Amino acid sequence: MLSRRELLKLSGLAAMSSSLPMIARDSAAARDLAVAHDVSSSAALAAAPDYRLEIAPVTLELSPRHTVRTIAYNGQAPGPLLRFKEGQPVTIDVANHTDRPEIVHWHGLFLPPDVDGAMEEGTPPIAASQTTRYVFTPRPSGFRWYHTHTMAMGDLTLAQYGGQHGLLMIEPRDDPARYDQEFFLVLHDWDGRLLASDDGAMNPSYAVSTINGKVMGAGEPLRVKQGQRVLLHVLNSSPTEVHWVSFAGHGLQVVALDGNPVPTPQTVPMLRLAPAERVCALVEMNNPGVWIFGEVRKHVQAAGMAVVVEYADHSGTAQWRQPADLVWNYERFSTAQVPAAAESHAGSEPAIAIPLVLESKFRGHGAMEAWTINGKSYPDTGSVPLEQGRRYRLQFINKSLDDHPLHLHRHSFELRSLGAPLRTGRGPGTGTGPRVGRGLIKDVVLVDAQTQTEVEFTADNPGATLFHCHQQDHMDLGFMLVFNYA
Amino acid sequence: MPVLARAQTNYEIQVYGADTVPPQNLMVELHSNFTVDGQKDIIDGVLPTNHQEHETIELTEGLTDWSEVGFYIFTAEQDGQGVQWVGDHIRPRVRVPDSWNWPVGVSVSTEIGFQRSAYSTDTWTWEVRPIIDKAIGRWYFAINPALERTLHGPDVDQGWGFAPSAKISYDFTPVVSGGLEYYADYDAISNIASVHNQQQQLFVVTDLNVSPVWEINFGIGIGATASTDHLIVKMILGRRFDWGRHSPVD
Numbered sequence: 067m068l069s070r071r072e073l074l075k076l077s078g079l080a081a082m083s084s085s086l087p088m089i090a091r092d093s094a095a096a097r098d099l100a101v102a103h104d105v106s107s108s109a110a111l112a113a114a115p116d117y118r119l120e121i122a123p124v125t126l127e128l129s130p131r132h133t134v135r136t137i138a139y140n141g142q143a144p145g146p147l148l149r150f151k152e153g154q155p156v157t158i159d160v161a162n163h164t165d166r167p168e169i170v171h172w173h174g175l176f177l178p179p180d181v182d183g184a185m186e187e188g189t190p191p192i193a194a195s196q197t198t199r200y201v202f203t204p205r206p207s208g209f210r211w212y213h214t215h216t217m218a219m220g221d222l223t224l225a226q227y228g229g230q231h232g233l234l235m236i237e238p239r240d241d242p243a244r245y246d247q248e249f250f251l252v253l254h255d256w257d258g259r260l261l262a263s264d265d266g267a268m269n270p271s272y273a274v275s276t277i278n279g280k281v282m283g284a285g286e287p288l289r290v291k292q293g294q295r296v297l298l299h300v301l302n303s304s305p306t307e308v309h310w311v312s313f314a315g316h317g318l319q320v321v322a323l324d325g326n327p328v329p330t331p332q333t334v335p336m337l338r339l340a341p342a343e344r345v346c347a348l349v350e351m352n353n354p355g356v357w358i359f360g361e362v363r364k365h366v367q368a369a370g371m372a373v374v375v376e377y378a379d380h381s382g383t384a385q386w387r388q389p390a391d392l393v394w395n396y397e398r399f400s401t402a403q404v405p406a407a408a409e410s411h412a413g414s415e416p417a418i419a420i421p422l423v424l425e426s427k428f429r430g431h432g433a434m435e436a437w438t439i440n441g442k443s444y445p446d447t448g449s450v451p452l453e454q455g456r457r458y459r460l461q462f463i464n465k466s467l468d469d470h471p472l473h474l475h476r477h478s479f480e481l482r483s484l485g486a487p488l489r490t491g492r493g494p495g496t497g498t499g500p501r502v503g504r505g506l507i508k509d510v511v512l513v514d515a516q517t518q519t520e521v522e523f524t525a526d527n528p529g530a531t532l533f534h535c536h537q538q539d540h541m542d543l544g545f546m547l548v549f550n551y552a
Numbered sequence: 553m554p555v556l557a558r559a560q561t562n563y564e565i566q567v568y569g570a571d572t573v574p575p576q577n578l579m580v581e582l583h584s585n586f587t588v589d590g591q592k593d594i595i596d597g598v599l600p601t602n603h604q605e606h607e608t609i610e611l612t613e614g615l616t617d618w619s620e621v622g623f624y625i626f627t628a629e630q631d632g633q634g635v636q637w638v639g640d641h642i643r644p645r646v647r648v649p650d651s652w653n654w655p656v657g658v659s660v661s662t663e664i665g666f667q668r669s670a671y672s673t674d675t676w677t678w679e680v681r682p683i684i685d686k687a688i689g690r691w692y693f694a695i696n697p698a699l700e701r702t703l704h705g706p707d708v709d710q711g712w713g714f715a716p717s718a719k720i721s722y723d724f725t726p727v728v729s730g731g732l733e734y735y736a737d738y739d740a741i742s743n744i745a746s747v748h749n750q751q752q753q754l755f756v757v758t759d760l761n762v763s764p765v766w767e768i769n770f771g772i773g774i775g776a777t778a779s780t781d782h783l784i785v786k787m788i789l790g791r792r793f794d795w796g797r798h799s800p801v802d
């Protein structure tokens with residue numbers, strides 16, 4: 067078996083990462099610092115960063131028939147793969163070559179609020195034509211990502227509707243994973259437009275869907291060898307859409323959700339990823355041929371969301387095996403026992419419940435819905451105080467007709483109950499829905515319409531902490547709230 | 553709304569939106585219109601509209617994401633006449649696909665059909681109806697600058713007539729919308745009729761959006777000229793039937 071580093075050199079993603087300016091990564095001055103500051107005209111520029119991201123307009127060719135004018139990192143979407151060492155300080159210069167303020171959110175990291183990358187938490191924006199230096203110590207290890215955290219407000223070319231998303235791998239000090247080759251696969255939807263939907267409001271709909279910025283057939287195939295053990299890191303960076311993906315002829319052994327190892331790895335026929343979710347899955351390459359990895363739903367795959375996987379010494383038409391149904395549940399990857407990681411956070415006192423009632427607000431059949439948390443839209447949702455060190459149980463009471471991918475910044479949470487049907491009326495749910503086992507640690511959870519889901523987290527990273535729906539159209543229209551603790 | 557020179561007009565009183573019925577869906581609509589105060593005399597053999605009830609069944613089948621075809625059965629009921637079959641029309645329609653990203657909805661329908669001479673001196677007619685609409689927040693706008701001509705009847709040599717209609721409405725709640733609908737017939741484009749002879753109607757309407765598969769519209773309309781029925785009450789009740797076989801993976 068080749069070493070991980072040797073195999074990286076063989077993969078397409080290694081080429082992506084090699085395009086980055088990797089300079090000194092152990093700056094004593096940067097150690098233990100976590101700051102974001104403007105370096106456009108300061109002497110600080112003299113100290114070279116570990117990485118540099120350039121935010122600039124670019125024309126991307128999704129296929130020979132589809133080009134899109136967008137804003138991206140370093141002229142590509144997804145942006146370059148950044149590999150950080152857990153616990154080792156890193157410096158990233160981000161130059162904003164656009165004419166509007168930008169900000170980069172380091173999704174899934176436990177960072178201080180002034181560098182996390184959300185203006186609602188107090189991270190300073192990167193002014194137009196300016197450069198900001200982010201300095202922080204990345205943790206925890208695992209598959210993370212970075213993306214813009216600006217608002218689109220109905221302009222379906224801005225914010226996450228565009229190409230500002232990139233891959234982030236926080237490598238552990240000791241990597242126990244055993245695999246021969248890894249691929250990073252980013253699902254994204256492009257060329258959105260607002261269409262009337264059956265729920266009575268306007269919703270985004272997309273003309274093109276891609277994997278790694280390419281419509282199927284427009285990019286290079288994933289090249290594998292029989293007998294290999296391949297690790298897939300799949301990210302859904304879509305601004306609004308949930309995706310189901312399958313690997314024809316192969317099972318997918320899920321080993322991590324949102325970059326966090328699952329207690330019970332399971333082999334499944336397909337993955338479901340809500341916006342911002344990540345899944346890491348191992349695949350045994352034991353079925354030689356030319357296959358398709360792609361969206362299970364026919365109309366989305368037809369819009370381009372698929373990639374060819376080609377075994378060495380095999381050629382011909384890529385094969386697809388159409389599943390008959392959409393299958394996914396989080397709980398099968400949990401465990402009946404309390405894992406040490408969850409137990410260490412649980413403490414002795416019961417978690418304090420915070421009910422969050424999620425509802426839509428009608429704005430007309432010719433508009434997108436607005437959103438409320440406990441009856442108020444951001445910024446009127448205010449700041450909910452937390453006490454450092456306490457355990458909290460967030461009760462997501464989704465009274466709306468939409469599913470919501472809910473994200474908590476700067477923390478991870480443990481799933482505790484999923485999909486309990488709501489009682490009629492305004493009270494909390496029955497709490498008797500499918501219960502989830504222990505040990506599923508995530509930073510995004512998809513809460514189905516008209517259900518209640520509960521998660522727990524420990525307030526162990528003081529400062530403003532943003533909670534929001536990761537659908538761009540929902541966060542634009544009020545679906546945000548800030549937790550705060552000193 | 554077919555508006556004819558010496559013809560009853562109030563069989564289908566509706567301003568069209570640009571959307572078409574989805575493929576593998578059948579829209580069944582019942583148009584019920586009662587003329588409270590209308591024409592009381594027989595003119596050129598055409599029966600009076602006063603206190604006449606019109607029931608029109610409209611069946612519309614979606615063909616593709618951008619096309620449909622509709623079929624109408626017109627009936628009339630009146631004291632002394634009983635229930636009478638009036639005629640039938642067929643109406644293909646195409647629209648600008650969503651993928652063209654036009655800022656407004658645009659479609660064009662063409663309607664051709666027959667009406668018995670007791671209800672219209674022009675028995676065969678043809679209508680071409682451009683449709684433009686736009687929803688902005690709670691407001692909805694639609695305009696149908698329809699052109700029509702007679703294929704068989706006294707007006708066959710008059711050429712194209714102009715019969716526009718328009719709608720503006722406001723969403724008071726997710727369920728209840730209300731607004732105004734305007735219908736007119738200016739007669740031949742080459743020889744616009746005097747105001748006295750034009751047909752001009754204004755309806756106060758409400759649409760109840762109780763479900764994506766139901767269409768409910770009520771209205772009360774007044775005619776502003778001597779040639780127009782003076783008071784009409786209308787209702788449209790529609791139900792969409794999806795007969796396609798759908799899979800979650802489609």
